Amino acid sequence: xxxxxxxxxxxxxRETSEEESLEIEREYFADQRVQEAIATAEDTLxxxxxxxxxxxxxxxxxxxxxxxxxxxxxRVDTIRRxxxxxxTRGTAPSVDQVAIKERRSGRITSGRALALAxxxxxxxxxxxxxxxxxxxxxxxxxxxxxAGHDASAPRATEAAPRVFAxxxxxxxxRGAADEAALVIPPDTAIVRxxxxxxxxxRDITRGAIRSVEGNDVWDGPVRVTTGAPxxxxxxxxxxxxxLRPDDYIITVTTAERVxxxxxxxxxxxx
Amino acid sequence: MSRVGxxxxxxxxxxxxxxxxxxxxxxxxxxYERLRRSLVRFFDWRGAWPADExxxxxxxxxxRRLEDGTAVDDLRAFARGIARMLLHERQRGxxxxxxxxxxxxxxxxxxxDGPAEQRHACFDRCLDALPADSRALVLDYYQGDxxxxxxxxxxxxxxxxxxxxxxxxxxxxxxxxxxxxxxxCVASADGEA
Numbered sequence: 001x002x003x004x005x006x007x008x009x010x011x012x013x014r015e016t017s018e019e020e021s022l023e024i025e026r027e028y029f030a031d032q033r034v035q036e037a038i039a040t041a042e043d044t045l046x047x048x049x050x051x052x053x054x055x056x057x058x059x060x061x062x063x064x065x066x067x068x069x070x071x072x073x074x075r076v077d078t079i080r081r082x083x084x085x086x087x088t089r090g091t092a093p094s095v096d097q098v099a100i101k102e103r104r105s106g107r108i109t110s111g112r113a114l115a116l117a118x119x120x121x122x123x124x125x126x127x128x129x130x131x132x133x134x135x136x137x138x139x140x141x142x143x144x145x146x147a148g149h150d151a152s153a154p155r156a157t158e159a160a161p162r163v164f165a166x167x168x169x170x171x172x173x174r175g176a177a178d179e180a181a182l183v184i185p186p187d188t189a190i191v192r193x194x195x196x197x198x199x200x201x202r203d204i205t206r207g208a209i210r211s212v213e214g215n216d217v218w219d220g221p222v223r224v225t226t227g228a229p230x231x232x233x234x235x236x237x238x239x240x241x242x243l244r245p246d247d248y249i250i251t252v253t254t255a256e257r258v259x260x261x262x263x264x265x266x267x268x269x270x
Numbered sequence: 271m272s273r274v275g276x277x278x279x280x281x282x283x284x285x286x287x288x289x290x291x292x293x294x295x296x297x298x299x300x301x302y303e304r305l306r307r308s309l310v311r312f313f314d315w316r317g318a319w320p321a322d323e324x325x326x327x328x329x330x331x332x333x334r335r336l337e338d339g340t341a342v343d344d345l346r347a348f349a350r351g352i353a354r355m356l357l358h359e360r361q362r363g364x365x366x367x368x369x370x371x372x373x374x375x376x377x378x379x380x381x382x383d384g385p386a387e388q389r390h391a392c393f394d395r396c397l398d399a400l401p402a403d404s405r406a407l408v409l410d411y412y413q414g415d416x417x418x419x420x421x422x423x424x425x426x427x428x429x430x431x432x433x434x435x436x437x438x439x440x441x442x443x444x445x446x447x448x449x450x451x452x453x454x455c456v457a458s459a460d461g462e463a
Binding site: 011012025026028029030032035036038039040042043047051053065066068069070071072074075077078079081082083085086087089196198231232 | 304305307308311312314315317318319320321346347349350389390393397408409410411412413414415416417418419435438439442445448449452453
């Protein structure tokens with residue numbers, strides 16, 4: 001095996017044959033470096049899972065084999081909590097911290113749901129507009145191009161819709177979503193869900209939100225911005241009325257309809 | 271997993287193990303720790319929990335076999351064999367099962383880990399209880415987005431005068447300490463409830 005990361009990953013996910021596993025175990029019992037290589041592969045695997053970077057089959061395998069062990073679930077939970085603590089307690093500014101961004105024609109207040117105590121003001125994001133349409137169960141928002149052109153921009157005389165931005169946490173370990181729940185402030189028209197993504201995933205164009213029971217809630221365009229302090233961010237503007245207190249799964253896809261990421265969202269009652 | 275009475279470690283049987291590991295007592299102690307660590311990781315990566323108790327049970331059986339006079343040519347291979355046997359006993363089945371046949375298991379922490387609020391409170395308390403430098407190191411290690419982490423960790427390793435692997439090992443030890451603290455905190459809270 002000689003500390004090959006891919007083989008280590010397969011071993012951890014129990015994809016190796018009996019013979020391969022025996023050989024791997026013989027190697028790491030004899031050589032500490034092989035053991036450390038597998039431990040490193042384990043940490044990488046866990047962080048890939050928490051970052052939503054595991055492909056469908058690998059994610060399923062991880063959840064059904066690696067997370068079958070209580071000790072492994074605790075380990076993943078600990079790392080998830082450390083990542084969250086690092087982003088809230090760390091010295092570097094992160095999108096999870098309260099920030100005020102000034103745009104051309106308004107202000108957007110962004111922050112975690114737990115920072116709701118800060119006053120929210122009426123906001124308008126230049127180049128972004130969404131209207132609530134009554135009477136339809138599932139609708140798409142008007143197309144918004146990343147270049148800023150928006151044929152459906154509101155007229156200057158119309159009241160600006162109130163937008164509340166929320167950072168969707170990276171963690172995907174179910175059972176812990178309640179700790180990063182979204183509470184939508186009153187009178188919010190639009191919830192802007194912001195998801196940190198890999199720079200390589202800039203070709204994400206669409207997003208969809210479904211309840212955990214499988215009901216379609218929303219689908220629409222995704223705007224990808226780069227160069228922010230948080231790196232590359234995908235934003236979804238969702239009518240607030242669509243997000244009743246419930247658990248949701250957000251899926252983002254490329255123009256070719258290839259799934260590029262999946263995130264959990266928990267909306268709590270006010 | 272509790273230590274089985276008939277395989278309980280005795281000073282005499284443990285002495286036999288130490289002698290087999292190395293003639294020099296200091297090197298033998300290092301080899302013992304290395305063997306035990308390998309066994310803990312074996313059970314951990316095979317999903318047998320608690321891994322350290324399984325490792326101790328393996329060593330108990332190994333010592334018992336040495337005391338019984340069982341011929342053992344390769345001590346580590348013999349230990350691995352005992353470990354696999356113990357794993358099978360624990361799992362009551364083959365080491366591998368096709369993924370399609372695996373039960374759809376819950377992935378959230380189990381009831382033995384306490385309710386979410388309790389785990390959250392215990393985690394914060396335990397994180398604050400870490401020595402300041404350990405807390406700073408582990409939070410720095412997990413700082414940043416996916417694309418920033420590699421550069422961030424190299425910077426941390428350089429600042430600590432370490433290479434990547436020793437840094438990761440140090441962070442893992444801090445993490446393990448944190449996990450034990452949270453487990454004890456939750457158990458203590460359950461005991462008071």
